Amino acid sequence: MSKFAKKKDGDVPAVSTASLPDIVFMLLFFFMTVTVMKDSTLKVENTLPNASETKKLEKKDRVIYIYVGKPTSQYEKVFGSEPKIQLNDKFAGPSEVGDYILQERAKKAQELQNVLTTALKVDKNANMGLISDIKQELRKVNALKVNYTTYEGDAFMNLNR
Amino acid sequence: MPKVNAGSMADIAFLLLIFFLVTTSIETDSGIDRIMPPLTDSSDAKIKERNILRIEVNDRDELFVEEKLVQIEDLKEIAVGFLDNGGATLGTEDFCDYCRGHRDLTSSDNPSKAVISLTCQRETGYGAYITIQNELVAAYNELRNRESQRLFKEDYSKMVEHYESPGTPLLAKERLKERIQRIQKLFPQKIAEVKIE
Numbered sequence: 001m002s003k004f005a006k007k008k009d010g011d012v013p014a015v016s017t018a019s020l021p022d023i024v025f026m027l028l029f030f031f032m033t034v035t036v037m038k039d040s041t042l043k044v045e046n047t048l049p050n051a052s053e054t055k056k057l058e059k060k061d062r063v064i065y066i067y068v069g070k071p072t073s074q075y076e077k078v079f080g081s082e083p084k085i086q087l088n089d090k091f092a093g094p095s096e097v098g099d100y101i102l103q104e105r106a107k108k109a110q111e112l113q114n115v116l117t118t119a120l121k122v123d124k125n126a127n128m129g130l131i132s133d134i135k136q137e138l139r140k141v142n143a144l145k146v147n148y149t150t151y152e153g154d155a156f157m158n159l160n161r
Numbered sequence: 162m163p164k165v166n167a168g169s170m171a172d173i174a175f176l177l178l179i180f181f182l183v184t185t186s187i188e189t190d191s192g193i194d195r196i197m198p199p200l201t202d203s204s205d206a207k208i209k210e211r212n213i214l215r216i217e218v219n220d221r222d223e224l225f226v227e228e229k230l231v232q233i234e235d236l237k238e239i240a241v242g243f244l245d246n247g248g249a250t251l252g253t254e255d256f257c258d259y260c261r262g263h264r265d266l267t268s269s270d271n272p273s274k275a276v277i278s279l280t281c282q283r284e285t286g287y288g289a290y291i292t293i294q295n296e297l298v299a300a301y302n303e304l305r306n307r308e309s310q311r312l313f314k315e316d317y318s319k320m321v322e323h324y325e326s327p328g329t330p331l332l333a334k335e336r337l338k339e340r341i342q343r344i345q346k347l348f349p350q351k352i353a354e355v356k357i358e
Contacts, residue, residue, distance in 0.1 A: 017168075017171070018167070020171045021167065021170035021171045021174055024171055024174040024175055024178060025174050027178055028174055028177050028178045028181065031178065031181045031182060031185070032181055035181065035185030049287065049288045049291040049292070050291075051192070051193055051291055051292075051294075051295040052295060052299065053193065053295050053298040053299050053302055054191040054192055054193060055191060055192070055193070055194050055321075056190065056191045056325070057190040057191060057192065058325065060190075063190075117194075119190070119192065120192075122287050123287070124286070124287055124288035124291070125286065125287070125288070126286075126287045127283060127284050127285060127286055127287060128281040128282065128283060128284075128285040128286070128287060128290055128357065129282075129283030129284065129357060131287060131290070132281070132283070132356065132357040135197060135354075136356065138197065139197055139198075139199065139200045140200055142199065142200075144196050144197045144198070144199060145194070145195075145196055145197075146194075146195050146196075146197060147192045147193065147194050147195070148192045148193045148195065148291060148294065149190065149191070149192035150191065150192045150193065150291060152191060155291065155292040155295040155296065156233065156234065156292060158286075158288030158289065158291055158292045159222065159233065159288060159289055159292060
C-alpha cells in the first residue's frame with residue numbers, strides 16, 4: 001500500500017495514435033492552401049527554357065497565360081507537329097490571341113484591368129516567328145507587359161549543341 | 162452513449178492528402194519581364210549609330226554583334242562594355258561621371274543614351290532567344306548592382322526583392338522605391354526588338 005505504486009518494468013506502453021489524424025490534417029491543409037489547381041490541361045509540350053535573371057510572378061489573378069509548343073503525341077495526328085498556340089483549352093492561330101486577351105481582360109476586376117501581365121509559357125524548341133506574331137497581336141490590344149516564363153537555371157543549357 | 166471510434170479518421174485524412182498530392186502541381190511562375198513599346202510608337206528620334214549595339218541572331222542560333230560572329234558566353238561582357246563605356250568627353254552634357262568603361266569615342270556616349278537592338282529571324286530558336294535576353298538582363302543587373310553598392314551599400318537585386326516582398330513596411334518601401342528609381346535612371350533598360358518580317 002504505497003502511495004507511489006512501483007512501475008512494472010520491462011513493459012512498454014503502446015504509443016498513442018490519437019494525435020495522428022491531427023497531424024495528417026495539418027499536412028492536408030498545408031497542401032490544400034499552397035497548391036493551385038490547374039485550370040486547363042496542357043495539350044502542348046511545354047519544356048520551358050532556363051534563365052537565371054528571373055523575376056517572380058506574384059498575384060496570380062493578374063496574369064493571363066498563353067501556352068506555345070508542339071502538340072503532344074495525342075494531338076499530333078490532327079494538328080501536326082509544328083508548334084501551336086494553346087489558349088485556355090483549345091488550339092488557336094496567332095490572329096485569335098488578341099480576342100482572347102480582350103476576353104480575359106474583361107473577366108477581371110475593373111481595377112486590375114490595367115495592371116495585367118501576359119505570361120508566355122513557350123516550349124524551348126519553338127521558334128521566334130510564332131512568338132513574334134503573338135507579340136505583335138499583344139501590342140495591337142495594348143497588352144504590353146509580358147513575362148517569358150522560365151525555369152530557374154543556367155541559361156546556357158537552352159542551346160542545342 | 163458510446164464513443165464514436167475515431168481510429169479511421171487518419172485513414173480518411175490520408176486519402177484526401179494523397180488525392181491533393183497527386184492532382185496538384187506547384188506551378189513555376191518566374192520569368193523574364195519585358196515591357197513592349199506601344200504599336201503607335203512614332204519615336205523616330207535620331208539615335209546616333211555609336212549609341213546602338215546591334216545584335217542579330219540567325220536561323221542557326223548563331224550570334225552576331227555589330228556583324229561579327231561572337232559566342233553567346235561573351236555577350237554579357239560585350240554588353241557591359243558597351244553600356245558602361247561613357248564615351249562623351251568631359252565637359253559635354255552627356256558626360257558620364259559614374260562610368261568605368263574604356264571611354265571609347267566609337268562606342269556609347271552615356272548609359273542613358275545606349276540602346277541595344279535585337280534582331281531575330283523566324284527560324285531562330287526560342288531557347289537561344291531567352292538565353293540572349295537573360296544575358297542582356299544580367300549585364301544591366303551587374304551594372305545596377307555595382308552602382309547600388311557604391312551609392313547605398315546594397316545590391317540592386319536585393320532592394321527589388323525587399324521592395325516586392327509583402328512583409329516590407331510602407332515607410333521602407335517608399336525609401337526603396339526612390340532608390341530603385343534612381344538606379345534605374347542611371348542604367349535604364351533599353352532593349353529594342355526589331356520586328357520580324
